[in-house]
Amino acid sequence: MRPFVTETAAMLKLPVANVDTDQLIPARFMKEPRKPEGYGRFLLHDLIAEADMPKPEAGQTILVARRNFGCGSSREAAVYALADFGFRAVIAPSFGDIFASNCVKNGVVPATVSEADAEALLAAGNLPVTIDLEAQRIACGNVVVDFAIDPVWRTQLLKGWDDIDLTLAEADSIAAFLARDAAGRPWAAPRR
Amino acid sequence: MRGQAEIAIRDLLRHHEPDKALPAPLTLFDKLWLSHVVTERDDGLALLWIDRHFVHEGSHHAFGQIAARGAKVARPDLTFGVADHYVPTRGRGLPIPDASVARMVDQLSANTAAHGITLFGLDDARQGIVHVTGTEQGLTLPGLTVVCGDSHTSTHGAFGAYAFGIGASEVAHVLATQTLWQKKPKRMRVGVDGMIGLGITAKDIMLTVIATIGADGAAGHAIEFAGSAIRGLSMEGRMTLCNMSIEAGGRCGMVAPDETTFAYLAGRPFAPAGDVWTAAIDDWRRLPTDADAAFDREVTLDGADIAPTVTWGISPEQALPITASVPDPAGMADAVKAAATRDALDYMALAPGQKLDTIAVDRVFIGSCTNSRIEDLRAAAGVLAGKRAKVPGLVSPGSSLVKQQAEQEGLARIFTEAGLEWVESGCSMCVGMNGDMVAPGERCASTTNRNFKGRQGPGARTHLMSPAMVAAAAVTGHLTDVRRFS
Numbered sequence: 001m002r003p004f005v006t007e008t009a010a011m012l013k014l015p016v017a018n019v020d021t022d023q024l025i026p027a028r029f030m031k032e033p034r035k036p037e038g039y040g041r042f043l044l045h046d047l048i049a050e051a052d053m054p055k056p057e058a059g060q061t062i063l064v065a066r067r068n069f070g071c072g073s074s075r076e077a078a079v080y081a082l083a084d085f086g087f088r089a090v091i092a093p094s095f096g097d098i099f100a101s102n103c104v105k106n107g108v109v110p111a112t113v114s115e116a117d118a119e120a121l122l123a124a125g126n127l128p129v130t131i132d133l134e135a136q137r138i139a140c141g142n143v144v145v146d147f148a149i150d151p152v153w154r155t156q157l158l159k160g161w162d163d164i165d166l167t168l169a170e171a172d173s174i175a176a177f178l179a180r181d182a183a184g185r186p187w188a189a190p191r192r
Numbered sequence: 193m194r195g196q197a198e199i200a201i202r203d204l205l206r207h208h209e210p211d212k213a214l215p216a217p218l219t220l221f222d223k224l225w226l227s228h229v230v231t232e233r234d235d236g237l238a239l240l241w242i243d244r245h246f247v248h249e250g251s252h253h254a255f256g257q258i259a260a261r262g263a264k265v266a267r268p269d270l271t272f273g274v275a276d277h278y279v280p281t282r283g284r285g286l287p288i289p290d291a292s293v294a295r296m297v298d299q300l301s302a303n304t305a306a307h308g309i310t311l312f313g314l315d316d317a318r319q320g321i322v323h324v325t326g327t328e329q330g331l332t333l334p335g336l337t338v339v340c341g342d343s344h345t346s347t348h349g350a351f352g353a354y355a356f357g358i359g360a361s362e363v364a365h366v367l368a369t370q371t372l373w374q375k376k377p378k379r380m381r382v383g384v385d386g387m388i389g390l391g392i393t394a395k396d397i398m399l400t401v402i403a404t405i406g407a408d409g410a411a412g413h414a415i416e417f418a419g420s421a422i423r424g425l426s427m428e429g430r431m432t433l434c435n436m437s438i439e440a441g442g443r444c445g446m447v448a449p450d451e452t453t454f455a456y457l458a459g460r461p462f463a464p465a466g467d468v469w470t471a472a473i474d475d476w477r478r479l480p481t482d483a484d485a486a487f488d489r490e491v492t493l494d495g496a497d498i499a500p501t502v503t504w505g506i507s508p509e510q511a512l513p514i515t516a517s518v519p520d521p522a523g524m525a526d527a528v529k530a531a532a533t534r535d536a537l538d539y540m541a542l543a544p545g546q547k548l549d550t551i552a553v554d555r556v557f558i559g560s561c562t563n564s565r566i567e568d569l570r571a572a573a574g575v576l577a578g579k580r581a582k583v584p585g586l587v588s589p590g591s592s593l594v595k596q597q598a599e600q601e602g603l604a605r606i607f608t609e610a611g612l613e614w615v616e617s618g619c620s621m622c623v624g625m626n627g628d629m630v631a632p633g634e635r636c637a638s639t640t641n642r643n644f645k646g647r648q649g650p651g652a653r654t655h656l657m658s659p660a661m662v663a664a665a666a667v668t669g670h671l672t673d674v675r676r677f678s
Contacts, residue, residue, distance in 0.1 A: 017532050018407055018507045020644045027625045027647075030250065031278070031292040046646045066528060068408040068507075071441065072644060073623075074343040076253065076359035094408045097377075097443050098343055098357050105361035115528070152237045152375060163361070164261065167369045170239055173231040174371060177241055184227070187472035188243055190270070190331055190462040 001107045003160035004133050007088050009061040011129040011140065013054055013122050016047070019065050020072035021099060023047045025081040027073075038084030039077055056085055062129050064091040064121045070099025070110075079106045089131045091138060091147065093118050104153045107160065109133055111147035120145065133158060217482030219379050220448050221414045224354040224479070228337050230371055237373050244331055244348075245271045245366050246322045246340035247309070249278045249296040254341065254363035255303040265307040267370040272331060273304040273311035274322040277342075278626050281588050281615035284314065293626060307367075320591020320617045323347040323561040327431065328591060330460025334449035334476040339366055344561045344641065346437040349446035350430035351453055352479050354414070356444040377443040378488035380413035381481075384421040386495040391675045393571070394429035395563060395639070395658035397421065397493075398436045399501040399511040405491055407509040410442035413489065416481060417447050421495035427456040428567040435562045436641055439508040448480035500674055502548060503643045503656040505536030510643075512548060514661070514673045520544035539645055540653050541633075549671050551655070554634040556585035556612070556666045557648070558659055560622035563639035564590030566597050568659040572639075573603040575663035575677050576610040582669035585612040585662075586628065588620040612666065624649045637665035 029042040048055045056063075063082070069092035070078060079102045082090065089109040100110040111131065113121070120143050121129075129140040131147075133154060138145050155161075181188070218226070230239040245267075247254075258265070265271060278296040280288055288294035297314060304311040312318045312325050319325065323344055326332055334352035339345060341363040348355035358372070366372055382401055402409070415437050417430070425433065430447045437445025447453075454473055457463045464472045499513035510533075512519075521533040521544065537544065542551065558564070558572050569589060587607045589595040595617055598604050604614045621628040622640040624647070630636045632651030639662050640647075643654040655671060664672040 015531075016535070017528065018509075018644075020642070022642070022644045022647050026650070027623050030625070031296055034253065046650055066532075068406075068411075068441065071407055072343065072438075072642060074341055074345075074357035074359050075250070076341075076361060079359070094411055094441075096408075097411060097441070098359055098438075102359035102361065105359060119528075150375060152235050155235070163365050163373055164263070164368050167239065167365065167371055167373070170231055170371075173239065174241075174369070177230040181241065185335065185475070187333070187464040187468045187475070188336060190244075191464055191468075192269075192462075 001160040001162060004088065004107055004109055004157045006130060006132045007061055008128050008130040010057070010059050012056050012060045012063045014063060014065040015122050017066035018068045018071055019047070021070060021075050021078035021096070022072055024070065024078035025075065030075065030077050034080055039081040040085035043081040043085045058086070061086050061088045062091065062131055063087055063089070064118060066118060067093040067115065069095050071096035074098045076102045076105070079103050079108055083108055091118065091121060104156055105163070107157065109149065109157055111138065111149060113138070113145055113147045117145035217485040219481040219485045219487065220352060220416055220446060220479055221354065221379050222485070224335065224337070225376055227335065228354070237375060239371050240337060240374050242339055242366050242370050242372055243270060243336035244338045246326055246345070247271060247273045247300070247304070247363065248276055248322055248340070248342065249300045251341050251363055252296070252299050252303065253360035254367060257361065257364035258367050261368070263368040265309065265367045268308040270370060271309045271367070272326065273300055273309050273313070274325050275300055275313050275319060276321045277619045277623065279314055279618040280626055281618050281620050281628055284616050290627060317592055320594065321561045321564065321619060323431070323435065324565060324590030324594065327351070328460070328593060330457055330463030333457065333463065333472070334453060334479055339372065343438045344435050346442065346444045347431050347435040347561055349434040349437065349444050350427060352446060352449035352476065354444060354446070357438065377414040378412055380410055380415050380442070380489040380491070381487040382415055382417050383419040383490065383492040384417070384495050385419040385492065386421060388421050388495040388498055391500060391660065391678050392498050393658040393660065394425055394432040396498050396501045398433050399503065399508065399656065400493065400498050402436065402440045402508045403501070403511040404493065405440055407439060407507050408441040410437065410440040413442055415440070415442040415445040417445060418481070422447060423450065426567055427452060428565040431565065432562055436508070439641055449476045500658065500661050502661065502671055504540065504542060504548060505533070506539050506643055506645050507536070508641070508643060508656060510536055511656070514548055514671060516548055518542045518544055518546040518548065549673055552635070552670045553583055553637045553655070553665050555583050555630065555636050556581070556662050557621045557636055557638040557640065558662055559586065559588035559590070559620050560640040561590065562641040563659050564588065564594065566594050568639065569594070569598045569603050572659040572663040573606040575660050575674060576667065577606050579610055579667050581611045581666035583666060585666055586615060586621055587612050588615050589617050591617050610666065621648055623647065630654070637662045637671065
């Protein structure tokens with residue numbers, strides 16, 4: 001996974017609350033293999049067909065929206081659609097938990113800001129935005145706001161860790177757990 | 193409460209936390225968490241052991257990820273496959289006409305066969321929606337961790353398990369290691385006390401909870417549902433409740449195991465038996481939250497205040513009692529909320545102030561992991577018996593075994609005689625992946641979990657409600673207070 005330090009780019013402003021994962025990528029497109037074309041072409045497919053809805057444009061890599069962004073299904077394809085389009089950070093007052101976790105696995109920063117700061121960013125001019133993960137700060141012209149992110153996720157994004165490698169190094173802890181667990185929960189295995 | 197039960201749970205947990213003094217007292221969630229920690233890092237991230245992992249057709253991204261690493265499935269014995277998301281609900285046994293759907297189903301069969309994973313596939317009598325089949329087979333037990341690449345995995349929390357949905361990268365991680373790195377969520381108690389009224393179901397309770405706390409109200413929290421109204425629910429009702437925890441933003445939902453849980457599980461195919469069953473019950477009795485354990489957040493509702501509830505908008509939080517009217521954005525002080533309301537009314541083609549029980553529907557759907565179990569079908573059939581539906585509709589039972597039982601009980605006949613279509617089991621019209629969709633602009637009364645824009649098909653308008661309320665809407669052709677029928 002590519003580490004994230006800072007990103008400066010154009011921002012997609014989506015003044016919508018509860019943008020769910022079905023809107024990020026409608027279910028009917030998920031039968032398509034991700035490779036080689038990527039899911040970027042399906043991003044927000046039906047939502048942006050609506051009148052007055054801003055459309056993602058090439059060069060935009062940061063997205064700001066209203067509360068509860070990425071709620072709904074666990075489909076990681078929602079993040080694939082964002083990442084394949086080129087998005088590297090999403091900013092909102094709150095996120096669907098599974099979506100935010102999926103973002104981190106794909107090197108996309110879920111940046112939590114206050115409702116007021118989200119509104120300020122949505123109202124900011126069409127200037128480039130800089131998101132600094134180390135400093136947890138977003139700057140767009142004279143709008144400068146801090147954002148929150150879980151410290152564990154922040155480190156993971158800064159370093160670009162691979163979870164599976166991290167876990168395979170814990171083989172001894174897992175073996176020790178299983179030895180304790182066999183004694184503690186003899187009923188836990190499915191009956192065969 | 194702080195007596196023997198607490199000492200006993202400490203014995204159980206001591207196997208896992210030999211070096212640590214246990215904080216007192218503990219919630220159900222604390223106990224589930226502590227008993228699964230393999231190791232914990234200084235930053236608080238814990239590696240958790242996963243007891244059950246369900247995969248479905250949508251899990252192909254994750255199988256692809258482990259294939260790319262050359263990894264094997266670590267514990268095929270704890271992994272179970274179910275074909276549900278894409279399966280056709282008609283023409284079972286015939287070749288699947290849609291080539292891309294056929295590919296998804298075949299890919300699951302190939303991936304599970306290659307790794308030695310038990311599959312409840314299309315030709316298996318136990319096939320069904322993963323959250324119905326998994327629980328009816330006795331695979332989900334109190335005290336377990338259960339994951340699946342599906343947000344409604346929270347359903348399994350009804351048994352007193354820590355059950356949560358994960359994304360494809362996490363599915364790959366569980367396949368490769370049978371563990372997951374997790375941050376401990378905060379603990380939230382949703383208490384529903386008092387007597388719920390006649391005709392009020394778990395669905396009405398949950399829609400009311402979501403409307404009260406918001407669709408992100410439980411974000412970052414593990415919800416425990418408690419209180420006398422919850423204790424009185426059947427396992428089916430508890431599954432409906434926990435299922436929609438995700439619609440409240442919760443990481444998971446759970447209900448403490450009790451005699452209702454044990455009675456449901458006894459004799460299920462994969463549940464423990466004999467001496468192991470006796471030992472299990474003994475341990476499971478120690479799982480409920482200790483009397484004075486603290487939660488990070490508590491919300492309490494009075495069961496007597498809950499009415500049959502329907503959604504009117506495009507988020508599950510946009511729900512109201514059937515006796516209410518469509519909200520008017522003009523009267524809202526909060527500009528963002530007013531904008532969201534206008535957007536919802538525009539999409540749903542509703543006028544402010546319109547009485548909810550005058551909204552005409554074009555079709556109905558009874559199914560999904562939320563409300564498709566035998567009790568749900570009985571409730572809907574109870575309203576439909578001897579009547580004709582005014583609109584077309586689809587009834588898709590939660591599993592092939594539920595289908596069989598409903599046919600034996602005569603419920604299937606009630607549905608077909610009412611003019612509804614009785615089909616095979618799968619996710620069907622809840623998510624529309626298999627082609628069962630609501631047409632653009634059509635309005636559907638649905639027992640499902642999400643009323644998002646386009647969820648049941650592009651331009652589809654969804655109203656969420658209980659199975660009995662959907663049946664009532666079918667009979668009258670508009671949203672209807674089911675209490676009129678009782």
